[in-house]
Amino acid sequence: MTDVGLAIEASGLVKEFGDVRAVDGVDLAVRPGTVYGILGPNGAGKTTTIKMLATLLRPDGGSARVLGHDVVEAADAVRSVVSLTGQLASVDEDLTGQENLILIGRLLGYSRARARSRAGDLLDAFGLADAASRQVKNYSGGMRRRLDIAASIVVTPQLIFLDEPTTGLDPRSRSQVWDIVRALVGDGTTVLLCTQYLDEADQLAEGIAVIDRGRVIAEGTPAQLKASVGSGALRVRLLDSAQRDVAARLLAERLEVEVIREADPAAMTAPVADAGRAATALAALADADVEVADFSLGQPSLDEVFMALTGHPAEDSVGESSADREEAA
Amino acid sequence: MTAAETGTDSGRAEPELGEGVHAALASGERPPRPSALSMALTFGWRGLLKIKHVPEQLLDVTVTPVMFVLMFTYLFGGAIAGSTGAYLEFILPGILVMSVLFTTVYSGVTLNTDVTKGVVDRFRSLPIWSPAPLVGALLGDAARYLVAGLVIVALGLVLGYRPQAGPAGVAGAIALVIVFAFALSWAFMTLGLVMRAPNAVMNTGFMLLFPLTFLSNAFVEPSTLPAALEWFVGVNPISHLITAARGLMEGDATGGEIALVLGEAAALTAIFAPLTTWLYRRA
Numbered sequence: 009m010t011d012v013g014l015a016i017e018a019s020g021l022v023k024e025f026g027d028v029r030a031v032d033g034v035d036l037a038v039r040p041g042t043v044y045g046i047l048g049p050n051g052a053g054k055t056t057t058i059k060m061l062a063t064l065l066r067p068d069g070g071s072a073r074v075l076g077h078d079v080v081e082a083a084d085a086v087r088s089v090v091s092l093t094g095q096l097a098s099v100d101e102d103l104t105g106q107e108n109l110i111l112i113g114r115l116l117g118y119s120r121a122r123a124r125s126r127a128g129d130l131l132d133a134f135g136l137a138d139a140a141s142r143q144v145k146n147y148s149g150g151m152r153r154r155l156d157i158a159a160s161i162v163v164t165p166q167l168i169f170l171d172e173p174t175t176g177l178d179p180r181s182r183s184q185v186w187d188i189v190r191a192l193v194g195d196g197t198t199v200l201l202c203t204q205y206l207d208e209a210d211q212l213a214e215g216i217a218v219i220d221r222g223r224v225i226a227e228g229t230p231a232q233l234k235a236s237v238g239s240g241a242l243r244v245r246l247l248d249s250a251q252r253d254v255a256a257r258l259l260a261e262r263l264e265v266e267v268i269r270e271a272d273p274a275a276m277t278a279p280v281a282d283a284g285r286a287a288t289a290l291a292a293l294a295d296a297d298v299e300v301a302d303f304s305l306g307q308p309s310l311d312e313v314f315m316a317l318t319g320h321p322a323e324d325s326v327g328e329s330s331a332d333r334e335e336a337a
Numbered sequence: 338m339t340a341a342e343t344g345t346d347s348g349r350a351e352p353e354l355g356e357g358v359h360a361a362l363a364s365g366e367r368p369p370r371p372s373a374l375s376m377a378l379t380f381g382w383r384g385l386l387k388i389k390h391v392p393e394q395l396l397d398v399t400v401t402p403v404m405f406v407l408m409f410t411y412l413f414g415g416a417i418a419g420s421t422g423a424y425l426e427f428i429l430p431g432i433l434v435m436s437v438l439f440t441t442v443y444s445g446v447t448l449n450t451d452v453t454k455g456v457v458d459r460f461r462s463l464p465i466w467s468p469a470p471l472v473g474a475l476l477g478d479a480a481r482y483l484v485a486g487l488v489i490v491a492l493g494l495v496l497g498y499r500p501q502a503g504p505a506g507v508a509g510a511i512a513l514v515i516v517f518a519f520a521l522s523w524a525f526m527t528l529g530l531v532m533r534a535p536n537a538v539m540n541t542g543f544m545l546l547f548p549l550t551f552l553s554n555a556f557v558e559p560s561t562l563p564a565a566l567e568w569f570v571g572v573n574p575i576s577h578l579i580t581a582a583r584g585l586m587e588g589d590a591t592g593g594e595i596a597l598v599l600g601e602a603a604a605l606t607a608i609f610a611p612l613t614t615w616l617y618r619r620a
Contacts (some may be wrong), residue, residue: 015520059458094459098455102391103389107383114371114374115380116367116370116463117367130361133354135357158361161365163368188355188358251375
């Protein structure tokens with residue numbers, strides 16, 4: 009059963025907060041040198057799972073080994089080879105970016121001079137040199153997140169836990185974080201990534217576990233997951249809502265699917281198999297003088313994945329508010 | 338057009354970010370693990386940096402005691418002790434104790450802030466001696482205790498207070514108060530780990546500390562109090578601390594008075610230091 013080659017190997021992990029089973033028997037197998045995504049809504053148990061793997065919480069049941077070390081028996085050995093970038097940016101807001109990195113460097117054993125030069129290198133690498141001597145409370149969300157990840161690689165870890173690294177970031181900061189993750193994994197670091205976004209897991213991860221109410225409900229490559237859900241959706245919004253019936257009929261003809269009329273009287277969505285057909289369908293709208301205000305061809309959202317996998321939408325609060333609070337704490 | 342511009346823009350910046358990260362990863366060799374003391378001192382340095390960046394926290398803990406000295410001396414001095422000068426001599430050691438002990442509540446508030454903001458998660462995931470953040474925070478707090486103590490003594494000197502035992506007596510009194518403050522800080526750090534928000538720690542802390550400091554021998558002679566209250570003042574450890582501090586500053590402290598305070602400080606530490614460390618591990 010034990011595969012020494014795995015970076016993370018968890019079996020039957022359980023964590024309870026009072027009556028709530030925040031994590032209810034999670035199994036994971038993560039190969040070294042890859043990005044592995046844990047996908048799920050708020051309160052699904054992602055953060056609790058990461059906290060157990062990073063030795064911050066003691067599992068109530070099951071076991072886990074990280075890079076060969078047991079997370080309970082050899083917690084200190086685990087801490088020596090991993091880094092955690094928590095959901096709340098875990099840096100000291102009162103200190104400057106530079107001071108935060110020097111602090112971590114000193115704690116890990118660098119001399120004063122080495123900690124300072126290392127902090128300087130990291131601030132440069134993460135595009136924060138100009139903000140080095142500003143207090144972190146004045147950083148933007150993206151800068152704070154980058155500093156947080158920089159703090160996690162003051163000493164190069166073998167494995168890094170990233171808990172929702174792009175939640176609340178603007179698109180540009182988001183793609184910067186993605187680049188950083190790609191650079192990390194390109195250098196052989198294993199990354200365990202928790203996220204609420206399917207496209208994020210799709211962009212970065214080699215394997216994905218979908219987690220709901222503390223359980224893994226699906227596991228596979230992004231391609232496998234998407235295949236089980238359908239590859240995406242074409243969303244069209246018209247200038248004139250009176251034309252929606254015409255447009256819906258045209259789309260249904262061209263795409264040979266059922267078109268869903270949205271609450272917005274000018275908008276509709278149709279599942280599509282490939283982008284080429286979506287383009288043809290849009291052209292047909294133009295030919296029929298239907299004026300399109302905007303359209304998007306998106307990947308299935310987490311909600312759609314959940315619909316397909318569980319038959320219920322991804323709920324944020326399924327009476328698990330206490331688990332949420334515990335996770336946030 | 339705008340979209341295309343943004344595209345090229347990020348296209349230019351992003352590879353740079355990646356390159357730098359590669360270089361940074363390549364040079365992050367793991368140094369030997371530092372000693373527990375060195376880790377605690379690093380956390381002490383963090384405490385000092387926080388004072389440097391948020392000096393208001395010193396105002397909070399100095400302005401109130403200064404107000405107390407002025408108000409009590411000039412409002413009640415004549416009525417209680419016959420003259421403001423005599424009363425100042427009586428209350429100054431008491432206010433010294435009060436102002437330093439008030440500062441200890443902030444140890445709990447700071448720790449609670451660290452927990453609610455998520456910094457503790459980072460520290461707890463590092464391969465470090467687990468009580469280091471707590472011990473280090475106390476070392477940083479010592480600076481605040483010292484400032485609070487010095488402000489009160491300086492104000493007393495300006496107002497005409499002349500301690501019999503001179504600078505050595507004052508230094509001894511401040512040192513004893515700081516030792517006791519360390520012990521009491523552990524209790525407030527425990528509070529900081531069981532409460533949900535920094536404000537709750539602050540309110541609960543002061544709710545406990547206000548009666549304990551006022552129901553002591555800081556402001557009035559206990560012999561003037563009703564019997565039950567006099568008994569409480571007699572067993573209140575803060576009264577013992579004030580008696581010893583007064584004695585040290587006036588040069589008539591007994592070994593027994595000082596030993597009692599040190600014993601109480603040791604007892605507080607023995608209870609709350611392990612409790613805080615235990616709670617911190619599972620915060």
